[in-house]
Amino acid sequence: MxxxxxxxxxxxxxxxxxxxxxLVGYENQENIGLRxxxxxxxxxxxxxxxxxxxxGHDDLVLQxxxxxxxxxVGFSLIFQYTIDDFAALMRRLRQHGVEAHxxxxxxFPSLRPHETLKLIPELDTIVRFEGELxxxxxxxxxxxxEQWKSVAGLAYRNGSEVQLTAPRPLISxxxxxxxxxxxxxxxxxxxxxxxxxxxxxxxxxxxxSFCSIxxxxxxxxxxxxxxxxxxxxxxxMLSLFTEKGVRxxxxxxxxxxxxxxxxxxxxRSFLDALVRAGLKxxxxxxxxxxxxxLEPEILERMIEHGLIAVYLGVESGSEAGLRTLNKRSTVxxxxxxxxxxxxxxxxxxxxxxxxxxxxxxxxxxENINFLRDVGEDGYFATxxxxxxxxxxxxxxxxxxxxxxxxxxxxxxxxxFLDPNLDCFDFLVKKIFHRRNFTVEGNVALLQDASFNFxxxxxxxxxxxxxxxxAVLRRLITRSNRTALETLETLLEETISQGxxxxxxxxxxxxxxxxxxxxxxxIxxxxxxALKTAAIxxxxxxxxxxxxx
Amino acid sequence: xxxQGLEExxxxxxxxxxxxxxxxxxxxxxxxxxxxxxxxxxxRMNEIFNKAAQDIQKVQMEKLEGLxxxxxxxxx
Numbered sequence: 001m002x003x004x005x006x007x008x009x010x011x012x013x014x015x016x017x018x019x020x021x022x023l024v025g026y027e028n029q030e031n032i033g034l035r036x037x038x039x040x041x042x043x044x045x046x047x048x049x050x051x052x053x054x055x056g057h058d059d060l061v062l063q064x065x066x067x068x069x070x071x072x073v074g075f076s077l078i079f080q081y082t083i084d085d086f087a088a089l090m091r092r093l094r095q096h097g098v099e100a101h102x103x104x105x106x107x108f109p110s111l112r113p114h115e116t117l118k119l120i121p122e123l124d125t126i127v128r129f130e131g132e133l134x135x136x137x138x139x140x141x142x143x144x145x146e147q148w149k150s151v152a153g154l155a156y157r158n159g160s161e162v163q164l165t166a167p168r169p170l171i172s173x174x175x176x177x178x179x180x181x182x183x184x185x186x187x188x189x190x191x192x193x194x195x196x197x198x199x200x201x202x203x204x205x206x207x208x209s210f211c212s213i214x215x216x217x218x219x220x221x222x223x224x225x226x227x228x229x230x231x232x233x234x235x236x237m238l239s240l241f242t243e244k245g246v247r248x249x250x251x252x253x254x255x256x257x258x259x260x261x262x263x264x265x266x267x268r269s270f271l272d273a274l275v276r277a278g279l280k281x282x283x284x285x286x287x288x289x290x291x292x293x294l295e296p297e298i299l300e301r302m303i304e305h306g307l308i309a310v311y312l313g314v315e316s317g318s319e320a321g322l323r324t325l326n327k328r329s330t331v332x333x334x335x336x337x338x339x340x341x342x343x344x345x346x347x348x349x350x351x352x353x354x355x356x357x358x359x360x361x362x363x364x365x366e367n368i369n370f371l372r373d374v375g376e377d378g379y380f381a382t383x384x385x386x387x388x389x390x391x392x393x394x395x396x397x398x399x400x401x402x403x404x405x406x407x408x409x410x411x412x413x414x415x416f417l418d419p420n421l422d423c424f425d426f427l428v429k430k431i432f433h434r435r436n437f438t439v440e441g442n443v444a445l446l447q448d449a450s451f452n453f454x455x456x457x458x459x460x461x462x463x464x465x466x467x468x469x470a471v472l473r474r475l476i477t478r479s480n481r482t483a484l485e486t487l488e489t490l491l492e493e494t495i496s497q498g499x500x501x502x503x504x505x506x507x508x509x510x511x512x513x514x515x516x517x518x519x520x521x522i523x524x525x526x527x528x529a530l531k532t533a534a535i536x537x538x539x540x541x542x543x544x545x546x547x548x
Numbered sequence: 549x550x551x552q553g554l555e556e557x558x559x560x561x562x563x564x565x566x567x568x569x570x571x572x573x574x575x576x577x578x579x580x581x582x583x584x585x586x587x588x589x590x591x592r593m594n595e596i597f598n599k600a601a602q603d604i605q606k607v608q609m610e611k612l613e614g615l616x617x618x619x620x621x622x623x624x
Contacts, residue, residue, distance in 0.1 A: 426582065430589045434597070503581040506588060513589055517596045 019068035020046040020139065022100070024061050024089075025076030027052040030197040032252055033106075033131070034076050035180040040132040043178050046139060050181075055085040058092055065098045071142060073098070074127070074135060077106035080391055083119065083410035090122035101142055105131045107212045108409075111219065111392035113155035114162045115409050126155040129220035130202075132177065134168050153220075170222030174202065175232045179239070193455075196246040198237065198285075200270070201227040204254040206290070207394075208315075209326040210356070213254045215392040225257070230270035238277045249285040255313075256287035258298055267298060271305045284308040284455065286347075291329050291337035299344060308455060309347035312337055316353060316363075317370020324358040325387070326394070331370065338374050347380075347454045349447055354384035354487075355425055357399055357414055364424070364491055372484050378477030381446035382484075383436045386425060389414055423499030427490055431513045435483060435520055442479045442520050445527055450476065471530050479523050486516040 023038055025031045027050070038048045049068065051061045053075075065073060073093070075086055090102060105127040109116040113126045125148075127134045134153035141147035149156060153168025171177065182196070203217040203225035217224055240246040257263045274280050286309035287302075299307075314334045316322045322329060341348045354367050367384070375382035389396045389405060389412050399405040399414050407413045415422050435441045453472055493508050502508060574582065 426586075430586060430593075434593070500578065500581070503578070503585050506585055509585060510588065510592060514592060514596065517593060521596060 018047070019049055019064075019070040020072065021048045021135075022061075022065055022068065022070040022073045023048065023050045023076065024053045024073060025050070025078070026054065026082075028054075029250070029252070030180070030182070031076060032180055032197055032199050033078065034074075035182065036177060036199075037074070037131050037135055039178040039181040041136060041139065042181060044136055046136075048181075053086070053089060055082070058089055061089060062093060062096055062098075065093055065100070066096060070100050072101045072103060072139060074131075075102070075104040075106075077104045077109050077116070079106075080108045080412075081388070081410060083108060083116070084408075087120045087122075087410075090120055094122050101125070101138075103127050103135070103138065105129075105135075107216050108391050109155075111212065111215055112409070113164065115391075117155065117157055117162050119409055124156065128153050128155060128164075129168060129216060130170055132171065167219075167221055170202075170217065170220050170226065172222060172226065174226050174228045179236045182240070182244070193248055194244060194246045195248045195250060196240050196244070198233065198249045198251045199228075199253060200230075200233045200251060200256070201225060201253045205257070206255065206328065207326060208313075208328075209324065209395040209398075210315075210353075210387050210390065210393055212390040212392050219392075225255075227266055230266060230273045233270060234273035234277050234279070237274075237279060237283070241279060241283065247283055249283060251285060251287045253288065256289045256293065258289065258293040258295065264298060267302070271301055274305050280305050282306075286310065288313070291333045294337045294340055296340060299340065303344055303346070307346070309349075309451065310341055312341070312348060312350040314338070314350040314352050316356070316367060317374075318363040318366035320358060320360075320363050321353070321356055321367065324356050324395070325353070331366075334370070335374065342377075342379050345454065347451045349380060349383075352382070352384045353387040354428070355386040355416075355421070357387065357389075357395060357404065357416070359416055359421060360418060361421070361491065361495055364421075365488075368484055368487050368491070371480070375480035375484070376477060378473035378475070378480065380450060381443045381476050382480045383443045384432075384487075385436065386429075388412075420494050420499045423502065424491055424494045427494070427509060427513075428487065431486065431490070431516055432483065435479075435516075440524070442483075442523055445524060446472075446476050446479060449527060449531065468530070472527075475523055475527055475530070478519070482516060482519040482523075486512055 021038075021041055023034045025034045027034075031050070031052075034050055038050055041048045049064060049070070051064050053061050064070075075090070077083060077086055086104070093102075101124045102122055103125040104116065104120070104123055109126045110128040113128060116126055117123055125138065127138065130153075134151060137151045138148050138154065141151060148154070149163070150165065152166040154165045156163055156165075180199075203223070204211070204213050205225050207214050214224065237246075237249055240249075258267055274283075283306045285306050287307065288311040290313050294310075313327075314337075315325050315327055317331055317334065319331055322331065322334075338348070338350070352367075352371070354364065371382045371384065387395070389399055391409070391412075396405065396412070404414045405412055406415070416425065436443050438444065449472055453469055457469070489512050490509075493512070494502055497505075497508070
């Protein structure tokens with residue numbers, strides 16, 4: 001689900017001509033981190049506003065920065081690949097006379113403060129790791145630099161050096177934080193279904209080599225993973241249900257963990273609290289988890305209480321790939337988890353990295369075979385990507401050590417040990433970008449349709465005929481099958497011809513690409529026809545809620 | 549693991565390839581070949597999907613007729 005808002009800035013009530021803080025970040029979903037900071041600062045009496053930022057839409061930030069003249073502007077740099085966009089935004093703000101104190105938080109600035117301050121000279125400070133307490137103290141002392149330089153959890157320039165202040169411990173009691181700030185701009189409403197993002201925990205106990213979540217929380221003093229109390233989470237849900245009409249809750253936890261005894265006890269308490277609040281029959285919700293979190297009995301109980309969608313961190317269909325990614329899971333576990341979700345008719349999507357730094361022809365074949373096995377029945381639209389080498393992760397360090405990390409801080413990349421795979425990677429990106437990564441691509445359209453079909457079919461809703469589901473599954477099967485045939489043909493041609501010959505003659509690639517794109521176009525047209533025929537405008541199949 | 553997925557989604561806003569175009573240890577000739585291939589693929593993709601936008605209505609209407617017969621029109 002993508003939306004670029006026109007002017008949906010979130011603002012504290014009572015904000016008029018002046019502002020203490022302007023927070024800037026992506027908000028295609030509610031930016032839970034920014035909105036938690038906003039709620040915390042408001043609780044302490046500060047006037048705060050959030051301005052959504054998307055590349056090419058600088059005015060969404062520039063306009064409120066000029067109009068309300070905040071004392072501090074905080075940038076949420078949670079996505080490394082957008083640093084250059086944020087740097088350009090900050091330059092533009094300064095050029096237009098915005099004199100506020102600029103600070104930034106998020107994964108990359110927290111883990112690479114020296115690099116960030118060098119890369120973005122407009123920044124005054126960096127708030128490292130969790131932002132609520134540090135930003136509050138920074139604000140309280142903002143007028144006297146000698147005082148704010150002693151605030152824990154900061155990085156700032158000291159002449160030509162970068163100074164790190166004492167580390168700020170993580171917040172031990174998440175219930176001590178206020179509910180995240182929500183106003184009229186926050187709520188995604190699609191054909192009558194109101195959706196809210198939720199967070200029950202922060203952090204993850206695992207150490208996947210590609211993920212920066214452990215590095216983010218593990219580099220600050222405190223527990224790797226902290227949970228809110230079940231009752232606090234349900235209280236927030238109930239408040240959103242009664243006051244805002246929210247019916248769908250999308251949990252954004254790094255890992256909605258259910259493996260240990262304590263985690264399962266938490267879950268039981270959560271489900272009981274949903275019943276006590278009268279929400280059991282009234283809401284639907286979605287989680288993201290590991291494949292080894294899922295267990296039939298607990299899953300069934302969650303479904304009884306409204307769980308309808310799961311985003312699975314599958315990541316690879318190759319044992320070698322899973323070892324490289326340090327997933328601590330097996331291909332058999334991946335298959336079992338997917339089968340379990342299918343048996344329970346849950347909406348599913350998965351993270352899957354077709355390519356990682358250790359990729360070989362053999363592991364790519366294994367991944368293609370895995371995707372074929374799990375996607376042939378048309379249950380869900382299979383997508384795939386290349387692993388990104390995030391700053392601070394073990395795999396980034398390995399690539400750097402091996403001399404394989406290329407590019408810039410904001411756009412790092414790596415090549416493969418087999419040079420033919422660089423060509424394969426290039427061609428996969430060119431051919432599948434639209435299908436896998438755009439809102440009009442087959443994956444997004446089919447996922448949205450699949451989600452809305454199952455939502456409509458869930459208890460309490462009017463439901464759609466099985467015939468609609470059957471047509472939809474056939475479309476998904478076709479999309480998956482075509483994509484995998486394309487991948488397979490590309491791989492085999494790259495190997496047999498060699499990348500140089502393949503690029504020199506061009507015609508083979510053109511034929512493969514044309515076949516893929518023509519089929520995607522037909523599937524898109526047929527899906528639109530299906531929606532129109534089966535649903536009309538009144539049901540939410542066309543809503544495009546999106547669960548990834 | 550969710551983080552990778554999110555970033556991929558947000559890269560949609562960039563309108564280009566998810567990660568950068570990678571040309572590693574390439575000779576001048578290889579670089580020229582990559583550019584030539586990319587240019588041709590881009591042109592053909594635009595051609596197909598622009599045509600698709602025009603054709604889609606036609607295909608949709610044809611399919612709509614067929615599908616309507618198969619599944620019936622459903623209400624709430």
